[in-house]
Amino acid sequence: MSRRPWTADLGDGTYRNPVLNADWSDPDVLRVGEDYYLTASSFGRAPGLPLLHSRDLVNWTLVGHAVERLVPEEEFTEPQHDRGVWAPSLRHHDGTFWIFWGDPDHGVYQVNAPAIQGPWSTPHLVKPGKGLIDPCPLWDEESGEAYLVHAWAKSRSGVKNRLTGHRMSPDGRGLLDDGRTIVDGDQIPGWFTLEGPKLYRHDGHFWIFAPAGGVETGWQGALRARDFFGPYEARVVLRQGGTPVNGPHQGGWVRTPAGDDWFLHFQARGAYGRVVHLQPMRWGEDRWPVIGDAGEPVAVHPKPGLPRQPVAAPATDDDFPGGRYGPQWQWTANPRPGWTARHAGDGLRLSCVPSGQAHDLRRLPHVLVQRLPAERFTAEVGIRLDGTAAGARAGLAVLGDAFSWIGLQRDADGTVRLVHRFAETGAERERDAAAARSAPDGSARLRIEVTEGARCHFGADTGSGWTPSGEVFAATPWRWVGALLGLFATAPPGDGPPSAATFTHFRITP
The missing domain is CATH 2.115.10.20 (Glycosyl hydrolase domain; family 43)
Incomplete structure (x- = not known):
C-alpha cells in the first residue's frame, strides 16, 4: 500500500x-x-x-x-x-x-x-x-x-x-x-x-x-x-x-x-x-x-490513452544524504553560504544563523520550506540541537501569514527545552502555544498532523513517547501562496559560539 x-x-x-x-x-x-x-x-x-x-x-x-x-x-x-x-x-x-x-x-x-x-x-x-x-x-x-x-x-x-x-x-x-x-x-x-x-x-x-x-x-x-x-x-x-x-x-x-x-x-x-x-x-x-x-x-x-506508468507524485520525504536536501525544498530568499554544512553521513545540518528577527519566522530568509502535499497528512522529523549558544533554537514549522512551530531551544544555563510557539496574522511577535518541557539529551522527534481544513496538531517525542502539544492551529496562506512546511535554525544576534541543528528522517505519511 x-x-x-x-x-x-x-x-x-x-x-x-x-x-x-x-x-x-x-x-x-x-x-x-x-x-x-x-x-x-x-x-x-x-x-x-x-x-x-x-x-x-x-x-x-x-x-x-x-x-x-x-x-x-x-x-x-x-x-x-x-x-x-x-x-x-x-x-x-x-x-x-x-x-x-x-x-x-x-x-x-x-x-x-x-x-x-x-x-x-x-x-x-x-x-x-x-x-x-x-x-x-x-x-x-x-x-x-x-x-x-x-x-x-x-x-x-x-x-x-x-x-x-x-x-x-x-x-x-x-x-x-x-x-x-x-x-x-x-x-x-x-x-x-x-x-x-x-x-x-x-x-x-x-x-x-x-x-x-x-x-x-x-x-x-x-x-x-x-x-x-x-x-x-x-x-x-x-x-x-x-x-x-x-x-x-x-x-x-x-x-x-x-x-x-x-x-x-x-x-x-x-x-x-x-x-x-x-x-x-x-x-x-x-x-x-x-x-x-x-x-x-x-x-x-x-486516464489519457498513453503508455501505463508507475504511480508517482512529487517527492516529500528526505534523509538528507551527505547533508544535501532534495529538490522539493526551497529557501524563503536567495541562500547564502554557511546556512548548511556538507558531511559524510545522512542528516541536514542547519547553522543557527544569528538574526534580530529570530522571533518571526516570516522574516527569516534561512527557512527551508516545501509545499503541503495533501489535504490530510502527518509530517515527522528528527532533530538534535548542537553547540552551546544561549538562545539558539530550531524546529519544524507551518509557515504562512500566521505561523506555528515546535522545536528545541537552548537556555542560558545550557539546558535544552522543547518549546512550541505561534504568531497570529498581523502579530509582530510569537507567543507560547504550550508550556516548555525538558529535552534531556538535546534531541527530539517532532510531528505535525494536518487534518481537513489545514488544521494542524503538533506533537513531540523527547524519549518517553509521543505527547501532543498545544491547541489546534489553523494554517493560513499568504496573499497568493499556500502555507508551507519549514525547517529552520536560528540564534540571537551577537558574537556567541556557533550552534547548529541536525534534522534527520523527514517523513510524510497519510
Whole structure:
C-alpha cells in the first residue's frame, strides 16, 4: 500500500483530481516527444521555476528548477513571499526550452535551455516595467513571426482586465513594437480580471486561453482571432457549475501524440494553495474547445490513452544524504553560504544563523520550506540541537501569514527545552502555544498532523513517547501562496559560539 499522502492514479485506468494536490500555482504544460513537462509560479522562494515531468499527465515527478537565484539578487536577500516569479509560460522552439514569466515589480523575464535538465541561461529582462504579468510567447510556424502577450497587475500599474500584444524578435530577447491592447476585458459583457493568457495557433486562428472573474470565483475563457492583434471572439469554456471546484483558473492546453487534447488548470484552496486539475478537452462542432464534462470540471475520469506508468507524485520525504536536501525544498530568499554544512553521513545540518528577527519566522530568509502535499497528512522529523549558544533554537514549522512551530531551544544555563510557539496574522511577535518541557539529551522527534481544513496538531517525542502539544492551529496562506512546511535554525544576534541543528528522517505519511 502506498505511503504517499495523495496519488491521482487510481490504478484501474482512471485518475482523480487534483492530479497535483499541492501548491503548484499557475501551471503551464508542454509536450516534447513522449514527455510532458510542467512549470509553476514560485514567487519569492529559491530556487525558482520548478520543473515537473510526466509520461501520462497523471503521475508527476519534480526534476529540478530553472532559476537557482532570484533577480535582482539584492531585492531577494530577505523574504518577499508574494513577489518574484509569477505565472510562467513553458515552450519549446527550435530545439530549445523557454520559460517566460512576469515579475510584477520589474517586468517580463525569460530563461532558456537546450534540455529540461539545463543548463538554464541567466534571467534576461525582455520588457521592463511595473505590473507586467503572465507573459506567453508564440513562435508562429505558419508566418515565421514571433509574438508575446501579457496581462497587467493593477496593484503596480493601475491597469487590469487587459491583454497586451507585441511582435517579438525570434531570439526571444526583445520586442519589435510598443505593444497594443489586443483584448479589452471591459468590452466583453460580464468579464473582469482577465489575466493568465496562454497563446496558441490552431485551425487557422490565434487562440488565447485565459481566465477571468477572479481566482476563487471565476472561469476559464478562450478567445480566438484570425490575426494576432485581433479582433478576438470570447467564450467561457470551463466553469464551476455544480461541482466543488471553485475558479477554475488558469492553465495550459496540451495534445498527445495520438491527437487527444487535455487541459491542466489550478483551483485555489486556501492554505493548501493552488492545486492542479487535469481535464479532458475536445473541439466542438463549432470549432470551440469543450473542456471537462460539457464545460464543468471532472472529479474522476479515464486516464489519457498513453503508455501505463508507475504511480508517482512529487517527492516529500528526505534523509538528507551527505547533508544535501532534495529538490522539493526551497529557501524563503536567495541562500547564502554557511546556512548548511556538507558531511559524510545522512542528516541536514542547519547553522543557527544569528538574526534580530529570530522571533518571526516570516522574516527569516534561512527557512527551508516545501509545499503541503495533501489535504490530510502527518509530517515527522528528527532533530538534535548542537553547540552551546544561549538562545539558539530550531524546529519544524507551518509557515504562512500566521505561523506555528515546535522545536528545541537552548537556555542560558545550557539546558535544552522543547518549546512550541505561534504568531497570529498581523502579530509582530510569537507567543507560547504550550508550556516548555525538558529535552534531556538535546534531541527530539517532532510531528505535525494536518487534518481537513489545514488544521494542524503538533506533537513531540523527547524519549518517553509521543505527547501532543498545544491547541489546534489553523494554517493560513499568504496573499497568493499556500502555507508551507519549514525547517529552520536560528540564534540571537551577537558574537556567541556557533550552534547548529541536525534534522534527520523527514517523513510524510497519510
